[in-house]
Amino acid sequence: MKATPTSSSIEDYVKVIYSFTEWQDKPITSTQLAARLGVANSSVSEMVRKLKDQDLVDHEPYSPIRLTADGLKLALAMVRRHRLLETYLVRELDFSWDEVHDEAEHLEHAVSETFIERMSAKLGHPTRDPHGDPIPDAQGHIVMPPSHRLDELDAGHRGQIARISDHDPELLRHLQANGLGLDTKLEVIGRRPFGGTLEVRKLPSSFSPSSPAVPSSPDDADRLDLGEEAVLSLWLVTQGTHLDCTVQEPTAGSLMSPRNGR
């Protein structure tokens, strides 16, 4: 089965299905999809049937939903749109970090391919957006930085913030107020038992992992406690490896394995 009519709802469904597996690989369920889209479960069931008819997803009743190669291609095109738009809004129209998401959400369905490519050119073909998310190229190739979510790291680990989830503008403002942004260097000091908080220390941006001499400032105003939401929203690149890459090939028949390579 195949058809062309790609509505903006279809674009949203496919994008959410993709996003779910971008940083972990369990496929999404109907209920999770419904929650993320803000629609009823029954709406998802119907829509998934339609997506299946158009060969955008694989789905057996009562099982999770996976993108086909075509679905992945469409999803990556939408993700490209979204992330380029966010980057553009921040760089060219003085939008702040926390304002761009909703605007991009609407624009991504309205702009032409021409618009997207002109915008990408104007920006110098950026490869990551203001939150650190990688931007697929026009062919749908995406390079995932080998980052780790803060809750996976133990005391002593050092790294640079590579990605900050953009779903909560509140949190973005909070982080910014505490001096945390993309590329900020951090060291994990320790985990507070339960409650999900983590103690970290900001490292001077001059600090380089190739000079592992610890610039331990004795008593430091750079210590911070991060709450659970923050811990789950921050990803670090832990190597000196600044952009170690994995190229995804969406045109291949097989699905990508989007998990980072270590």
Next chain:
Amino acid sequence: MKATPTSSSIEDYVKVIYSFTEWQDKPITSTQLAARLGVANSSVSEMVRKLKDQDLVDHEPYSPIRLTADGLKLALAMVRRHRLLETYLVRELDFSWDEVHDEAEHLEHAVSETFIERMSAKLGHPTRDPHGDPIPDAQGHIVMPPSHRLDELDAGHRGQIARISDHDPELLRHLQANGLGLDTKLEVIGRRPFGGTLEVRKLPSSFSPSSPAVPSSPDDADRLDLGEEAVLSLWLVTQGTHLDCTVQEPTAGSLMSPRNGR
């Protein structure tokens, strides 16, 4: 009756109703509306009923359709969006004159008020778009240049191109190829009987109406014949008066009289 749900269809209807009376004052009929929107007459009848319920138009069955003050306010907001977007696409994203219309048509329904105002600021709050159409300000005030359509002018009239209808990208490219653009100075030489064509002469841009000495170059390569479509798509400002203004007040209870002031 009043309600808030302003869909993108409603926005289109209201915008087309407004546009029809922007340069002449006969109100639009159902059939004309249907033709311009590319929908069936029956669709217009239904939709006009809805617009009336929302107090956006005045309409008696079998009569033409007029905007109410609320409708005019919405229309001017949409026109502002459209024209700012066109200006932005040309100035910031290297779109050409003839490409912008369709793109703006989609974007105008998707962008936020914030986006519009940031864009306007970035552009230095322009007052006319790339085709010469006036851009209403954020309060819905619009300044109509006192221009005349080329078909209303007689031999000997001179002026500057103030507006070029943007509905036919073909025509825009044709005019550009013949060196005609916004602010090009012209003199009407004569009318060819029937067939609608008009002979004009390009004047050097240095030519000023305050020095009415005719710089009559004897045999001129600057003569052009304009076909009917071109004649109906070009407006000239004929005075030295470069931006003589009329301010429309859409919040007033009465409808504006959008015809230029002579």
Next chain:
DNA sequence: CGTACTATTTCGGTATACCTAAAATTTATA
């Protein structure tokens, strides 16, 4: 001044994308 013609509206119908409630299936637990 009535009839033919045109413009406009009304009347069923369609497609998309939702919803709630009920039925079916899977999973978890006692």
Next chain:
DNA sequence: TATAAATTTTAGGTATACCGAAATAGTACG
């Protein structure tokens, strides 16, 4: 392993915005 609980699907229904065909109102002219 049977039954309760949770998940997922189906069934029936809503709103928007279209359509074509039929009915109705207005206009034009012989």
